[in-house]
Amino acid sequence: xxxxxxxxxxxxxxxxxxxxxxxxxxxxxxxxxxxxxxxxxxxxxxxxxxxxxxxxxxxxxxxxxxxxxxxxxxxxxxxxxxxxxxxxxxxxxxxxxxxxxxxxxxxxxxxxxxxxxxxxxxxxxxxxxxxxxxxxxxxxxxxxxxxxxxxxxxxxxxxxxxxxxxxxxxxxxxxxxxxxxxxxxxxxxxxxxxxxxxxxxxxxxxx
Amino acid sequence: xxxxxxxxxxxxxxxxxxxxxxxxxxxxxxxxxxxxxxxxxxxxxxxxxxxxxxxxxxxxxxxxxxxxxxxxxxxxxxxxxxxxxxxxxxxxxxxxxxxxxxxxxxxxxxxxxxxxxxxxxxxxxxxxxxxxxxxxxxxxxxxxxxxxxxxxxxxxxxxxxxxxxxxxxxxxxxxxx
Numbered sequence: 314x315x316x317x318x319x320x321x322x323x324x325x326x327x328x329x330x331x332x333x334x335x336x337x338x339x340x341x342x343x344x345x346x347x348x349x350x351x352x353x354x355x356x357x358x359x360x361x362x363x364x365x366x367x368x369x370x371x372x373x374x375x376x377x378x379x380x381x382x383x384x385x386x387x388x389x390x391x392x393x394x395x396x397x398x399x400x401x402x403x404x405x406x407x408x409x410x411x412x413x414x415x416x417x418x419x420x421x422x423x424x425x426x427x428x429x430x431x432x433x434x435x436x437x438x439x440x441x442x443x444x445x446x447x448x449x450x451x452x453x454x455x456x457x458x459x460x461x462x463x464x465x466x467x468x469x470x471x472x473x474x475x476x477x478x479x480x481x482x483x484x485x486x487x488x489x490x491x492x493x494x495x496x497x498x499x500x501x502x503x504x505x506x507x508x509x510x511x512x513x514x515x516x517x518x519x520x
Numbered sequence: 521x522x523x524x525x526x527x528x529x530x531x532x533x534x535x536x537x538x539x540x541x542x543x544x545x546x547x548x549x550x551x552x553x554x555x556x557x558x559x560x561x562x563x564x565x566x567x568x569x570x571x572x573x574x575x576x577x578x579x580x581x582x583x584x585x586x587x588x589x590x591x592x593x594x595x596x597x598x599x600x601x602x603x604x605x606x607x608x609x610x611x612x613x614x615x616x617x618x619x620x621x622x623x624x625x626x627x628x629x630x631x632x633x634x635x636x637x638x639x640x641x642x643x644x645x646x647x648x649x650x651x652x653x654x655x656x657x658x659x660x661x662x663x664x665x666x667x668x669x670x671x672x673x674x675x676x677x678x679x680x681x682x683x684x685x686x687x688x689x690x691x692x693x694x695x696x697x
Binding site: 330331332333334336343346347348349350351352353356357359360361362363364365366367368458460461462484485486487488490507 | 535536538539540542543546579580581582584585588615616617619620622623627628631632635639640641644646647649650651653661662663664678681682685686
């Protein structure tokens with residue numbers, strides 16, 4: 314375990330993130346680097362936060378879609394990254410010895426998973442939630458949760474969209490997550506992963 | 521090492537090297553060049569200590585940083601990335617991805633695993649903190665939670681990631697030596 318004493322320079326600790334992001338002023342950078350050279354705690358913080366940020370940036374850029382604004386990618390991509398990075402880590406791996414049949418079965422099961430279409434990332438409003446249909450789906454079940462995992466809304470429908478209920482009030486800023494499951498008969502559901510989205514701050518907001 | 525520079529013990533030099541490597545890597549984006557810069561700066565500092573131009577009473581961090589900026593400027597000029605008259609002070613930092621050279625694959629894997637074990641809410645707090653650059657008060661306003669709770673969640677999540685990075689670091693800290 315790390316034995317470096319915890320840094321007591323609160324200004325320096327606040328500057329770690331900005332240093333990695335390149336958002337410090339030249340003077341702030343100079344001051345932080347002077348500290349960083351001698352502070353093992355902050356060196357470890359730089360290492361840790363660089364990895365976290367880089368992983369999210371990586372997932373963000375891979376999630377880039379043509380036509381999105383830079384702001385959309387910067388914010389929405391990173392939103393998606395927080396969830397996607399978990400998916401990367403938790404993605405089930407094929408056990409050794411699996412043959413073509415099991416791979417083929419996996420492909421079929423994958424095609425039965427409905428694909429979330431919108432909302433994804435930052436959006437101005439949410440009037441409805443849409444997903445791509447899957448073959449042989451007998452119906453769909455939509456689930457919406459907040460960042461604490463609290464369920465806000467669940468509905469079943471035969472359509473590939475659900476009109477957003479007025480009773481569910483979303484705040485601007487925090488992320489929400491939704492997933493859609495396709496009913497394949499025999500009480501069996503095949504679902505997407507949770508997709509993050511949030512209502513973008515109003516144009517006159519500082520953020 | 522001469523008498524005058526004995527205060528520059530191996531622990532200090534190891535710590536300074538790590539810091540210098542970060543500084544150089546952020547400016548150059550190349551791990552090998554960063555290591556060369558760190559070595560060059562330390563070599564000059566040791567000579568300065570032996571000559572009495574660098575003493576324990578000096579601001580060692582500022583001294584090393586000053587040398588490092590000169591050395592990095594020289595590298596930039598050798599690469600013709602800046603004109604001889606330009607300073608590296610205002611050059612943009614390389615992407616954070618370049619800084620991952622500071623971390624071994626094993627360490628990175630542990631951090632990812634630890635991230636995956638965090639609750640959705642804790643990850644959201646980290647995202648808003650480190651990628652949207654919001655402070656705890658702003659996050660509290662966004663999420664409708666007390667700022668004290670946000671600070672606690674952030675602290676708890678970061679501590680878990682720190683522990684993941686530090687775990688078994690004696691077997692996997694090659695990039696940060």
